[in-house]
Amino acid sequence: MASTPTEHPSTTSTFPTQQKAIPYTFTDGRRTPLSSILPPLIFGTATFNHQYNSDPFALDTTGLVTSALTHGIRAFDTSPYYGPSEQLLGDALATPFVRETFPRASYFVLTKVGRVSADRFDYSASWVRASVARSLERLHTSYLDLVYCHDVEFVTLDQVITAVSELRRIRNETGTIRYIGISGYPLDVLGDIAEHVLRQTGEPLDAVQSYANFTLQNQTLAGPRGxxxxxxxxxxxxxxxxxxGMGLLRRQGVPVGAMGDFHPASRELRAAVRAASQFCDRHGEKLEVIAIRWALESWLSAGAACGSRGDPASGVPWKQESNDDVGGTKLGVSVIGVSRAPELEKTMLVWRSILDGLEGGEQTAAQAGRWCRAWEWSRNRRKAVQILAEGVHEILGGWCGYAWPSPAPGFVNQPESKSEVKAVELPDAPWLTPAASPEATPVEAGDLGEEKELPLR
Known part of the structure; x- marks a missing residue:
């Protein structure tokens, strides 16, 4: 069973036009709601990292970012913790072609503050200021669309409030930040912090990014605790x-990188996932193909309550797209990551096939020059994926909904000293950790030997 239909190239125009600005406004103290403009597909650039690729500076990151923009992606997620990611992304966005064709106002840049290394966090106001200033410089931009406090479960509630308050001060006084949020793994911690921020400050968070909590193995993010x-x-x-699930849901098993086997999944959970993968194999599918398509497609509706009406990236070349093209309702927002062009192309084929199955998708596919029966194919593919997903759930049994502890027992934060806070550059940071680790993307037959096809959150 094929994982995606054969489609025409998504960009056929040889004369690109300058892309329009995302319709952001700030008037009388009110800013455009993030949920009305954030694209539902975000490109994660944690793969631009020396701890994942032996030489990230040798990657064609400029070509990859340019291709992503050309494919319709209008949001990029990064972090100072991801090694040279900010620098490489910033340099890619600063090329003459990108600047002329995709003005800064036509896409989002999302980054983070607070995480320094695997066991070092600094949420102090002074470090937040230094981190934001450095991110602006590295990313060659005068403002950041969204800044998260990175992996909030590793610090105290008071420390998070300090960082959020400082980010809001910077936002209000300088305008170099537009939206503010938090990111992390344990849902109860994320919920506690979001509620506390609202009670203590009277202002809710613009965004809370969760990872590995809406997958084939764990759908808790879609429920009452999420x-x-x-x-x-x-x-x-x-x-x-x-x-x-940080690479857990792959035929090859969890990824093993520079820091060895970092994944917190137990032997028993891994054995259940292997059984699920063998089940998918028997039906001519790869576990990761089913998992990625199921998660992206299901989250569009499951995450709609806190989703967005931004540009859906449905494939109409050189045209700012409207959410109205695919039904007009909010779509759950997902983050994908790739490090090579073939991965991007495959992911976008899956994404656009999913959008083809939405209300209005039939017309959008035709407008983009894709297959005349793409809508029908997408609906049938959804049914097939759902059947196999239900089979995977049966095999995983009690492991469905399981969440590993984060931080791991015994974790101790190693705070920065005052002198280090003033430093412009962070020390080299270990990267493959349970709080910031890779996930796999679908691969086709014969691709299993390619090096490190693992995008990050």
Whole structure:
């Protein structure tokens, strides 16, 4: 069973035109809601990292970012913790072609503050200021669309409030930040913090990014402890990252990188996933193909309550697209990551096939020059994926909904000293950790030997 239909290239125009600005406004103290403009597909650039690729500076990151923009992607997620990611992304966005064709106002840049290394966090106001200033410089931009406090479960509630308050001060006084959020793994911690921020400050968070909590193995983010609680806390958007559970849901098993086997999944859970993978094999599918498509497609509706009406990237070349093209309702926001062009192309084929099956998708596919029966194919593919997903759930049994502890027992934060806070550059940071680790993307037959096809959250 094929994982995606054969489609025409998504960009056929030889004369690109300058892309229009995302319709952001700030008037009388009110800014455009993030949920009305954030694209539902975000490109994660944690793969631009020396701890994942032996030489990230040798990657064609400029070509990859340019291709992503050309494919319709209009949001990029990064972090100072991801090694040279900010620098490489910033340099790619600063090329003459990108600047002339995709003005800064036509796409989002999302980054983070607070995480320094695997066991070092600094949420102090001074470090937040230094981190934001450095991100602006590295990314060659005068403002950041969204800044998260990175992996909030590793610090105290008071420290998070300090960082959020400083980010809001910077936003209000300088305008170099537009939206503010938090990211992390344990849903109860994310909910506690979101509620506390609202109670203590009277202002809700714009975004809370969760990872590995809406996958084939764990759909807790869609329930009362996840998106429902966050919505009651006033959170506007809840992006879902790491739909493959930090690489757990792969035929090859969890990825083993520079730091060895980092994944917190137990032997028993891994054995259940192997059985699920063999089940998919028997039906001519790869576990990761089913997992990525199921998560992306299901989250569009499951995450809609805290989703967005931004440009859906449905494939109409050189045209700013409207959410109205695919039904007009909010779509759950997902984060994907790739490090090579073939991965991007495959992911976008899956994404656009999913959008083809939505209301209005039939007309959008035709406008983009794709197959005349793409809508019908997408609907049938959805049914096939759902059947296999239900089979995977049966095999996983009691492991469905399981979440590993984060931080791991015994974790101790090693705070920065005052002198280090003033430094412009961070020390080299270990990267492959349970709080920031890779997930896999679908691969085709014969691709299993390619090096490190693992995008990050």
């Amino acid at each position: 998106i429902q609680r966050l919505r009651r806390a006033g959170v506007d958007v809840v992006p879902n990252a790491s739909p493959l």
